[in-house]
Amino acid sequence: MSNKSRSDSPEEAFRREQRGVAKGIAAAIGASLLVAALALALVPAPVAPEAGASESIAALLPWLAPLGLPLAGGVAAVAHHRFFHAGAIEGGDPPADRALAVARAFLQNTLEQTLLAGLAFLALAASLPPDASALLPVFVLWFVAARLAFRLGYPKGAAARAFGFAATFFPSVAALLVATALLLARALS
Template identity: 50%
Template sequence: MAGAAGVGIVALLAAFRFDPGHVLADRLRILAVTLAVVGLWSVAAIGNVARIRFLSTLSIDGGDADPAVAHGRAIAQNTLEQSVLAAIAYAALTLATDRSAVPIAVLALCFSVGRAGFWAGYRRGAAARAFGFALTFYPTVLALLAALVLAIRG
């Protein structure tokens, strides 16, 4: 988990260093792309639950009798929670600094790799999904804190 957090944080700090700065219109365009990427992960998670329910005689009526449905719902719930935090962080960072375009692109990449890792490791337990969770969560938290500091400093 610490390794994933470290990877995400180093990637984000490097992105800030190499971003030359962009006008607001360009930053908003990149924000739109990154928000769409994040949103597609929620679409995939919700679609996965629907697919599992459709194929399950135990859960097609809306219940959670099939353990696969419960797992799918847990992944969808966590993905939704992470998506909300990411959307807030990306938007705040976009508005707080003109050097946000590269960092939010890197954040969206971390989010995608992290969600894929979380999803792939979910059935194998907490240790298997920890890397994915950390790669999604910690860079987002750092982005929120950076946006706050940058907005206050002006």
């Protein structure tokens, strides 16, 4: 039986879903902070401390391949669905095709998140001290895992996908803020 009671008003159901989303966001932020802390504590620096931003960016570039895997998976899921369903093969958007709607929504959100993460990680690679650049592959792998969590939760509703969304969105925003702060600190010094 679902946790949704038959006597719930639409407002009560909305509030319950909001609480589920808030719990997913809190869990994602906590897990993301834990991943970052573990990475800081356990991941050795692959770049010599005297290296510059170009070496850090060069070390990150191969990691853009796994960063793109969730996006490629989203494209493949939409293409696969269209190929095997008569109402969707012509590129249409059949209104009753929930599976296609979920695949397209995942793809759109993953496109947005991948672009944001790619910009954030490149900016961070250029801004961090070289010995901290070892964190970036960990962040990429966390992004991929979080996108998988988002995809698995997507058909189950907002609360079920909140963790995966937040675990990709908030680390990217944090990376952008850190990179911007470091840029401004260098510009003002």
